[in-house]
Amino acid sequence: MAAKGEQYFLAVPPNPRPHVSTGLAFTTACAHHVENTFKASRVYMIVSKSISGTENFVSLEKALSGKVVGVRRGIRQHVPWDDVVEVAKDVHDRDADLIVTLGAGSLTDGAKVVSLAVANNAFTVEDLGTFSTDENPKDVKPCTIPIINIPTSLSGGEYSINGGATDLRTHRKHSFNYPSMGCSLVILDPALSISTPEYVWLQSGVRAVDHCVEGLCSMSPKANEESDSVCEKGLRLLVPNLLVTKNNPGNEEARLNEMLGVIEAMRGHKFGVPMGASHGIGHQLGPLGVGHGETSCVMLPSVMEYNYQHGDEGVRKRQQKILDILWSEPTVANMLEGNGIEKGTSNAGDLIAAIVKELGMPGSLEEVGIGPDKLDMLAENSMHDRWIPTNPVPMTDKSQVLEVLNMALKPRASQGGHACHH
Structure with a gap:
């Protein structure tokens, strides 16, 4: 549901998600949709290390007053499997009902794979590996935790269901690609990106x-x-x-x-x-x-x-x-x-x-x-x-x-x- 002054549209119709929000400050848009669209009360935030020390992050946390149950600062480049299972376990343990990412590429991909891992109780690197779509995966349970991406780069992963993550044991990047993966909402704020x-x-x-x-x-x-x-x-x-x-x-x-x-x-x-x-x-x-x-x-x-x-x-x-x-x-x-x-x-x-x-x-x-x-x-x-x-x-x-x-x-x-x- 759109807020006053917001442009709110589907990114890639006829795909039912993600929606895109432009025209509002990212803090205003995020608070509005957490409350009205997702009706979420237990938000888990994944923020890039560099942004986590800035006023932008502080103001977003403030805008989601009292709803943030966990914060992860940074996911390493190319999304190591170790990071994914660590975050997935934390999201699960804190019983989060929404993930919000603030930052660029690796967080976006990471959140997708985290959501898949949580849905399928894949909390070890070995478990996660069995869901890689490169390896003829087994049946999976669909992702249930919605994701809001607030991107600060132009990498575009927020519009795709595919998440790439790297097995550090072989240094090979694997695809995780399931219809239920991906974010529900992308909030675009050009003013935020000036600090990138x-x-x-x-x-x-x-x-x-x-x-x-x-x-x-x-x-x-x-x-x-x-x-x-x-x-x-x-x-x-x-x-x-x-x-x-x-x-x-x-x-x-x-x-x-x-x-x-x-x-x-x-x-x-x-x-x-x-x-x-x-x-x-x-x-x-x-x-x-x-x-x-x-x-x-x-x-x-x-x-x-x-x-x-x-x-x-x-x-x-x-x-x-x-x-x-x-x-x-x-x-x-x-x-x-x-x-x-x-x-x-x-x-x-x-x-x-x-x-x-x-x-x-x-x-x-x-x-x-x-x-x-x-x-x-x-x-x-x-x-x-x-x-x-x-x-x-x-x-x-x-x-x-x-x-x-x-x-x-x-x-x-x-x-x-x-x-x-x-």
Whole structure:
């Protein structure tokens, strides 16, 4: 139920959740929905470590006066299983009837898997492992504890039912993916996001760009005019506004547009359009200590380049959509021209690389601490990822992944300007 002055809508209709709230301060919106929508009295809060020491957290706790039964400060990056079972046990022991997360990516994924663990009494790492959807899971009891996400980045996990969590014994990230998972409400407040470190905000924005780009480039029969139009809308909301935010971090309108762009990026998923190798390799870079959005900054330009070189006319035609969209946005076109990129001679990989560079993000594996010694293991792990075979140029052999990884190893400039155009 909407509050006065609030925009309240379904994120990805016809999916019954999550709803999205914009237009109110996050504290006001959260207090309203805890009371009126969820009628909750025992709220468990999961807050990022950095936010837990700020006025924002204090004011949210105050707004939920007397209803907070437990607080967890921080879930480590890539959601280690150990953290999940620890939090799940605490949520269970405190008999919480609602989980509220305040922060970015890992908390969002973590809360989903926590909710699944609580519903199924999975309070040890061994128990949790049996529910990974990568391992032919057994029957599960549906999640019963609703979740409110108040995101402070653009990673977008709050719109999906899939939660990723990492088994630290093998450093492999597993999927937990069940229809009952996911949050019920996402509260968007651009003013809150101004305190997010610029680096975290912008790299998570590139992650959302990656969803749109790989959606538009997909060769799957599920990619159609409708899915293309939401990916295009997402790209148009994201890229120009990220460039604005880089130069003017206090511009709340640009931030809200980016947040709405993330919703469009995630709407693309509802069509079941598969992602490609940027996502596939990115999933396996995560456990090696590379941030969620950094994986897209580093891999997407080289994956586009690889697909352009090895793809057929159909693959290049899909990539042309990216060029047409980006060149038609004045903010983006000005930036590209300012960086000496010419309209007729550049491919989509060049454009994405220029955007990443302009945002001040890392553009190569070496810049995120991944050297040549890691490539073989990375290629091996990537071959297990579901998005590798669905790349526009299907990857059926480890040598193909290695080729892309070698392209991404060093900054593009040191590869002699533009990579080759065959």
